[in-house]
Amino acid sequence: MQLRNKSRFGLSRAQLSLPYGLFLVCFVLAPLFVIIYYAFTNGEGKVTLDNLLGFLENPKTTGTLLYSLGIAVVTTSVCLLLAYPIAYILARTKYRHKSVVLMLFIMPMWINFTLRITALKEILTIIEGNLSFHPFLNTVIGMTYDFLPFMILPIYTTLLKLDKSLLEASSDLGADALQTFLKVTLPLSVPGIISGIFMVFLPSMTNYVVLDMLYNSTYIMGSLIGAYFAAYDWHGGSMISLVLLMIILVFTLFTNRYADEDAGNGRGGGVVSR
Amino acid sequence: MEHTTSGENIIELRNISRTFEDGFRVVEDFNLTIKRGEFVTFLGPSGCGKTTTLRMIAGFDKPTEGELLLNGKDIRDLPPNKRPINTVFQRYALFPHLNVFDNIAFGLKLKKLAKAEIVKKVKKALEMVDLEGFEDRTIGTLSGGQQQRIAIARAIVNEPQILLLDEPLGALDLKMRKEMQLELKSMHQKLGITFIYVTHDQEEALTMSDKIVVMSEGKIQQTGTPEDIYNEPKNAFVADFIGESNIFSGIMTGKYRVRFCGAEFVCVDDVEHGTMIDAVVRPEDVIITPPAEGTIKGRVTSVIFKGVHYEITVQSGKNEIVVQSTKKAEEGSEVGIMIEPEGIHIMLAEDVVNRIETGLNKDYSLQFLNGALTCDLTELFPNASYNSDGVLTDAHGDTIDAETVRIIVSIKPECIEMSDDKEAGLLCGHIINLIYKGDHYSYVVRTDEDEDFIVDDEYLWNMDDYVSLIIPKESVEYAVKK
Structure with a gap:
């Protein structure tokens, strides 16, 4: 749909976008420049690459990066494996009250985050005894618990919008149920999957509150940045933030292109990033 | 393959x-x-x-x-x-x-x-x-x-x-x-x-x-x-759905003779004398003649140019006849109408009586319309009468069980009147079908209770109109289902 130059209220597009424009400058662009500035300068204000080298040469920081990636990949995979079947069943069922069932999966999001993790901590303590024995496992469980709805929702929406006649066409052309799923349903739900991956992968690299609350002594990228800033090393902290930003950017470009190629003419849910 | x-x-x-x-x-x-x-x-x-x-x-x-x-x-x-x-x-x-x-x-x-x-x-x-x-x-x-x-x-x-x-x-x-x-x-x-x-x-x-x-x-x-x-459309629905057609209610008056639009026509279908029929005439089979030479006379009410032909509407008495002709006719002029025997297709009239089967309540009132219609059961069963307890008994004094009796209620389409006042009639429903039959429209009204009624009315209503059906009590006939 083409936007007219003047809206119904007689305001131009530029005028209407002014409030958000201001917000964008104050809270997105300005901080970004501050981070870039700090990342490439040292304490005396001189331009330098020391922060980057410091990040790359320090086994603790690179180790944390790899560990975070590991956590994120495992969490995202577990979420995907759990969410896809649920979303598929929910979207496909003729059960009349499926929105109620869907709500059961979404409802944990309505409960305060720290409260949920605290409860989880108690349960895990009962099962494991001492939480510090399984830091990786606990983190993955905590994050999966926290982020699962964000994976279910976009996949469910995509599957719900899937044109049923495509499935009939597939069956008509000789495909059995499994072949139809692999050749039609799965490829057409890729936009939803990518959307879900975005919603889970990125926060699970940085959301260190889960780790902290589960008495976890390990570090992920988020906690590392926090630690640098807590130690007043703004330059080092900014550089790590920037590295994380670059990883996310590359990841976005890659998945967006994949989504474009595969999803054809914009069927299903678009890519939503958080 | x-x-x-x-x-x-x-x-x-x-x-x-x-x-x-x-x-x-x-x-x-x-x-x-x-x-x-x-x-x-x-x-x-x-x-x-x-x-x-x-x-x-x-x-x-x-x-x-x-x-x-x-x-x-x-x-x-x-x-x-x-x-x-x-x-x-x-x-x-x-x-x-x-x-x-x-x-x-x-x-x-x-x-x-x-x-x-x-x-x-x-x-x-x-x-x-x-x-x-x-x-x-x-x-x-x-x-x-x-x-x-x-x-x-x-x-x-x-x-x-x-x-x-x-x-x-x-x-x-x-x-x-x-x-x-x-x-x-x-x-x-x-x-x-x-x-x-x-x-x-x-x-x-x-x-x-x-x-x-x-x-x-x-x-x-x-x-x-x-x-x-x-x-050779088999019924009014097919005739109406396939191509344009004039449909007239009529009656067979002899071998190859049929009467509709107030005149007798020769046709090619041999249907038993006295049978109620629907005659279908395609607009291209109607011939406009000078007034004196036509089987029936009429007045041209509209002429529309359609490219290959003119579509001419002629009003003859209560009937409206659509004609397709390559020759133009003057609006308002008097014309004669002739139809060749081959142009008249006879279809047996459809079941034109609304029959509803219904049961009886314990007090012998009709379940249909929840007792709004009353029928005298003593007339339906020979020599039946109500005994002192209000129970219906037959000629031998045996009880007639209300639960086993089924009554057929018959209402003729032309007896039902339609109204847009929801309170006026006994039933309300939507018009789901209408066919023009020359001098009246034949409607099918699906009631809120999901029953279909055929209603004849000379006025034009629209598809999906919500109407109430006025059924005069004296026009309803009752029979016991055997």
């Missing part, structure tokens, strides 16, 4: 019925035999069950009752992917994530054909639909007409025994539609396979089909060649 079974019938539908989960009967007692290589069209208004029937043949829907025989074998429980039948879907249903080649090759790849053979077959299918070289195009870049052709190519490439087409031209513009009609027809001749086509467009059906199945409300109204259907 497999043609192992002998016999020229490829598919047979025997007593097929389909009832939806909510109890709605979409298809009722459908019987049809289709010969190998025929072009059969299911024609009817939306909601008549034609698409459901097609879906049952494809395997997407299962009949609740009846047999579905393909080459003599029942395929009721065979899933769609196991049937040698392919479908061209209404909205094409092309896979948006695959390009043209992969869409067409979808079925071939599942059959695990050799790559070279697939390439060859896809190329041939694309030639068939005049889209050579389109292999690498994505679906999103194709126009509606091109998508339509790819959908056809994707179906025929599998060499099905039957090709099903579900209103495939519905989304195309008129010119494209006409073109595709002819192309589909020639494609049918080239391929030699059976086509089953679904449409609500009567012209499309007449142009393309070997056999037309006219459907309404889940039932077959008439089956026949396009000529049969057009020239």
